[in-house]
Every structure is written in structure tokens, then in C-alpha cells.
Amino acid sequence: MTGPVDKGMVQRALSAHAAIGLLASALLYLVCLTGTIVVFYQEWQRIEQPAAPEMARIAPGAVQSAVAAVLATEEGKPATTHLYVHLPVPDLPRATITTDSQAVHVDQAGAIAGPEGNAWSEFLLAVHYRLNIPGLIGLILVGILGVMIVALSLSGVIAHPRIFRDAFRLRARDKEGVGLADWHNRLSVWSLPFALAIALTGAMIGLGTIGAYGLAASFYKGDVEAAYAPIFGGEGKPDARSAPLADVATPLAWIAATHPELRPTYIILHDPGTRGQHVQLLAEHPQRLIYGESYNFDANGRFLGAVGLADGHIGQQMAASTYNLHFGNFGGLPVKFAYFGLGLALTIVVATGTSIWLGKRARRGLHEPRLRSLWDAALWGVPLALALTFLARMLAGNDAPLTAIFWILTALILLAALLRPEPRPSRLLKRLSIAGLLAGLLAVLLG
Template sequence: MKTNNKTFFKRMLGAHSGLGLAVSVLMYIICLTGTIAVFFQEFERWEQPEIAEYQRLPATAMTNAVNHFYREVDSHEKPLYIVLPTEALPRAHVSDGEHEWWLNVDGSLAEKVASHWTHLLTQLHINLHIPNNVGLVIVGILGVMLTALIISGLFAHVRILKDAFRLRWGGTGQQQQIDLHNRLSVWALPFHLVIAVTGAFFGVVGLLIFAATSLYYQGDQQALIDDVYGGDPVIAAHNNHINFEQALKNLTEIAPAAKPIYAVIQKPKTDTQYLEIAAEFSDRLIYSEVYRFDATGKYINHQGFSDGPVSRQAIYSVYRIHFGSFGGYLVKMAYIVLGLSLTVVCVTGINIWLNKRGLVNWINYAWSAFVWGVPLALTTSAISAILLTQSELFAFITTLVVALAWSLRQKHVKQINQTLIRLLLLALVLLLSTYAIVHSQYLLTSAAMIINGFIMAWFILCLGFERYYCHRLVLDEVAVEKTKVSIA
């Protein structure tokens, strides 16, 4: 009987460890893809470099875009968006959420938007590519967990100031994993906490809306949304077409500092259609203010994201704070560095736990496979997206599954890390080579130079890991058995 109990608890412990690893894997994927997704707009341009780029779309072109769109799409039940060019994405596109085209500067339709790999990247970060808001809630819960980990880790580190610049190297590698984990956690603490809290907000906002509507709005979700974002205006019936030129002219008079970033026709092709123009402010963190105009271009009102209740302004500032969409490329580079530090904290945290166990089993092999298999899968999926449209998800999953299966069969932590890093280095070279061959005439465009330079930087970083991490930081099976260093 005792033997059966011992076996049962041993199995339960293994299941618990496996669950802990699964959560860590999801956290790692979110942190890594979030770091890379800082350049998501540049990646969109990189994927389709042949699209014409410009800084301004005239009002007449917006009218042409609407006409061209409805020649291709019969349905007009959904709001129609015209996303205007910006510094980060100097090209326009039109979309009803289902059909989407890039626009030429005269408003004619160019190629269909086909940023499939960028979509894969952003969806992995936002909802782990799980549909029906389930993934979004999971990511939100992980954000809450990350917030709790950051706060608890802060209080658990009693020598936070004394050890702020202590970084010990050498030995088996466990101590430097601990120091690296603790130092990066402390140095980038404000950033990590902001990212965790805002990420949690994105994920759990749906649950909060459900709870709030049940408690305070008798289940009327639209009433809550109207209170937060403002309700729809009352429009008198008319038969006018949308006058973009007059609306933009009036916007300039109402808010001369506002820069339009997109326009949306609400209730299109009806006698109560109206126009919303979202405009950003260079000195504000809010994503935008939304100004409303009737079809003739007459100003109706604005939603109060820039001057309404503080809570509304705060909610509409979360996006820019979380994704670093403010301050230009200096802020983006800072977010990449800080995001990478959070990714390293995630990895070293699990490494410390694995090493402290004093044994090596399938969990060690699976963790190594995911740490290097995920960036490898992202790279092979990018190659696949360049060569074959809509193959990126299959390539990502296949690469990750093969890496995991091979690692579990290999059963040697150091060899797994070395091999997967070298495969990643090879894949990065192949990615640059493939892009250079397929898009040779666009290599000197700004987006291509930014992203290809970004890929080269990843190559250099991974090369450094190959030279150092595999030989110094990863404990092999013998070292693990001998390591008993305390995390404190």
C-alpha cells in the first residue's frame, strides 16, 4: 500500500512539474514574440516591399478607395476602415475586417494585404493563436501571474540594493544564472511591471466587462461600452456620400494639433452613415481621439479620449505603453532590449529551478527544446512565408514538434542546446539569403534595411550564445548532480 502511495505521489509530482513547465513555455513564447513584435509595422512592410509608400493620402484618394472597395466587395454591413499612412507604416490600406487591400496614392486598390508571418507573430503574442477570445483570456491570466511573480520576487530578495551590481561568473553556471536572473529582474523592474500589468489588462478586460455588466448594467454590455467609449451619435436621415475633404478640413480647425491615423465609415451605404476620424497627438500617450462627422463633413462630437474622464484616458493609453508605440525608434530599441531582458529572466528562472532539482529528465530536454525551438520555428516559418503563401503556421508547428521530439530522444541537455542554436544560426542565414533572392530589388528600402539589420543582430546575439551559453552556462548532467546552490 505504501509503495502504491509513493508511486501515486511521484506521478502527481511529475504532473505538477509538467504543468509548471507548460505555463513557463507560454510565458516564454509571449515574452519573446512581444519583443520581436515591437517592429510589427516594419515587418508588414518587409513582407510586402513592393507596395508603394507615401506620407499622405489625399481626401480624393479616400473617396476613390471607398468606391474601388465596393466594386470588389458587395457586402457593406460592416464598418469600413481606411488606415492612413504614418511614419512607422508609410502606406495606406482599406478593410472591412474581412477583405483588405493596400492602397495606391490615388486611392486605387493595390495588392491584398498578405502579412501572414507578421500576423502569426502578433497573434502568438496577443492570444497564443487560440481563437474565440480563449487565448486572450489565457494571456491575461499569464499577465496577472507575471505581475505576482515580479512583486513576490521583489519582496523575496532581501538584499536587493546590496546585490544590485553583483554578477558572479564561472563555476558550474548555476550561480551566474541566479545573478543574471536577479540583476535583470531588478534593473528593468519598472518596465517588467508595466508590461505585466498592461498585458494583464488586455487579457482580462473581457472578463471584467462581463462581471461589470452583470453587477451594474443588468447584463447590457453595450451600455457599459457606451459609458467607457461613448455611445453612437444620433444621425438624421440623408442620402449624401461621405465628404472626406470637408471632414478633414473641419478637423484641422477643431484640433489643429491632431494627426489623422484612420477613418471609419459607420453604417456604410445607409441613410444614417457617418464618419469617424481617429487622430493622434504627438505629446499624448492616448492611442487617439475619435472625432465624428456626418456624411456632409459637419462636426458632431468627439469621444473624449483626450479630455474626458481620467479613467477613459488611462484605458486608451494602455496600447501605446504596452507596445512602445511612442517616441520613435529610440523607444522601440529600448523596448526590444528590455523585452529581451524579460525573456532572459523567464528562461533563467526555469533554469535555476531545473538545476536545483539535482536530477535530469524529460522536463530538462523539453525546456531546452522550447527555448531554442521557438525562435527556430519563427525563423523557418518566416522562410516558408516568403516562399509559399499561408504556410507559416504549419512550418512553425512542424518545426517546434520536430525539435521537441528530437530533444526528448536525444536526452542530453548540452547537445540539445548546441544543436538547436546552430540550426537557428543556419536558419537565420537562410532567411536573409531567401529574402535577398526573392526581393532583391527592394533590399535598399528602409523597411528591408531595418528588419534585415534586426535579423543580423539576432544572428550575432545567437552566435554569442553558441560560443558562450552552450559551453559555460548550461549545466550538463554531471554538474547538475553536484550543484546545490541556494537561489537566495
């Protein structure tokens, strides 16, 4: 026989349950919103640093000179294990060299033009990719959120058998939230294929890391790079003895001569200046979703073979296609605008879904002004915090502590909403968000 039920305890448990759901919705909203904005990742870099030298192409000899010049500036520093050369592409027509300690732009002649300054673009990508949480935890959490989108999308279709038949039915807005529910359902239908594709690829990117670590622990004695090698290729055998700088110009000339239809996008120089160094050249394949094929060369520029991302087993090709499919890095600006519009629709679906849920709770007599206020703060506080981080980047420069600014501002907005739930903060935060966006636009125009 059980004792009497403590109604107060039940109410507190229900409130805690709702608060956990609100937190998951807020994180899902944040990932969707930042993913929508980061579709224009390359364009944001150009906005952040408009004075960086741009070019359609850079000559192989100029790339060789640039690599030598950058490594010469690192004498006396810890040795760079991987040097990356970003080659000019239509979306980002700049040449940039990144080492373990610096990232610089180079001009068309191969001379160093100055440090790279894309802190806000990188911050935005880090929020979307791992919520600024270092290590595996952030990737896993975002991967779980991707699984949640799949589950919510499929369960929403099952729960509304007329959802496709009513795909273009919109009822008037009313106090019961019928109009809001219609917009939620309609946008869910229109963006369903996109939502599933984005969620599945996001889950693969995030949770695939767990699989790689599991394989490494089971079959490769904990070596994660060895677990990835059958798909993306492996590292060469290291030899730290000093050697002349590897030839990176010949691989570029080889690609131009043997595969003129391909566009080189990256050069990776492994262990530069050592006897174990080798060159990896990544090239885009037209009309393919893969991010590119990796072509390997020795230190003298002799071709060693391709990894197989373009014509290897189906698993390799699927893995190489995941990133472009998720981020919309194919088809140029038309595809990016389509991804932006569909991403905005998915963000609205997440936002309205939680608002509908809170409305239903209120109609059942569960009046929780703090939960409603917190959701308003998340809904409009996140765009405000993002706008203010961009403004800080444009006014304070590339060294502004953007991650700290964003999370501290977000926490303060949520705390204020928790302590003072009435009146609801949505109207004030909307106005402040618009003001922040206009201030950021003004900073770009005047900068």
C-alpha cells in the same frame, strides 16, 4: 492512521507538478519573446511587402475616391459593416483600406494598388495577443500570464533582500549555476519597472475583456458594445436602407483646419452606404500616451463631438493609454529599440529562471532528463519555429498557413525532445535557429 506512503506515486505527482510549471514557463517565454519581436510590428509589415506604395500624406479627396473604389469591388458580396482606412504615419507611411472581406493598399491618388500582404506580422501579433486561440480564451490566458509576471517580479524582490544592493554584482560562471543566477537577478532589477508596466497593461488588456462581459451581463442585457461605450464611444443607430456613400473627405479637412497639430491615423466608416452610416476619425495627440482621440461625424461630414479619450474622465484616458504603453507605440524608433532591449532582458529572465529551477531540482537529486530536454526544446525550438514561419511567408507568399506551421513544428520539436532526451537538444536547436534566421535574412535580401 494512515497507510505507508507510495514513494513511486509521490515521485510521479512531483513530476506532474514540475511538468505543469514547465508548461506555464514555456507559455510565459513564448509571450515575452513574441512581444519583444512584435515591438517592430509596423517595420515587419514593410519588410514583408516592400513594394507597397508609400507616402507621407494622402489628400482627403484621394481618400474619398479610394473608399468608393474599394466598395465598388464588393458589389454582390455581403455588406461591409465597418470600413477602416489606415492613414500614412511615420512608422508605417502607407494608406490601407480594410473591409469585412478584404484589405488593400491604395496609392497617393486613391487608386487600388493591390492586396495587403502582412500575414507574418499579423500571425506574430496573434501569438502574443492570444496564443492563436480564438475567442476570449486566448485573451484571458495571456492576461493570466501577465498577472504571473507581476507576481514573479514582486516575489523575486521580496525573496532577495540584497537584490538592489547587488544590482551590478556578477560572479563567475560555475557548475552550480551561481553566474546564471546573478544574470537572472541583475536583469530582473534592471528591467523591473518595465516588466511591471508591461505585465500590468497586458493583464488589463487580457482580463479587462472579462470585466466588459461581466458588466454587459449585469447591466447591459449582454450587450458588450454598450458596456464599452462609456469609455470608447458607442455605435450609432443602424438603418439598413440604402444611401449615398458618406463624406469622409470633409472630416479630414475639418481636422486639418481646426486641429493642425493633430495627426489623423484612422478613419472608420460605420455601415457604409446605408442611412445609418457615420464616420469616426482617430487622431494622435502629440506628447500624449493615448492612442488617439475619436472624433465623430455624420454622413455629410458634420462634426458631432469627441469621445473624450484625450480630456474625458481619468478612466477613459487610462484605458486609451494602455495600448501604447504596452506595445511601445510612442516616441518612434528610439522607444522601440528601448522596448526591444528591455523585452529581451525580460525574456532572458524568464528563460534563466526556469533553467535555475531545473538546476536546483537536479542538485537535490531530482534528475529528470526529459524535463530538461523539454525545456531546451522550448527555449530554442520556439525561435526556430518562428524563423521557419517567416521563411515560409517569404518563400510561399501571404497565403502560407503560418499558424499551422508554427504549432506543428513546435509540437514535433517537443515530441522529439521527450522521446530522446539524451543527448540534450540545445546545441542542435541553437545551430538550427541561427541557420533559420540567416535563411530568413537571405530571403529578405533576395526577395
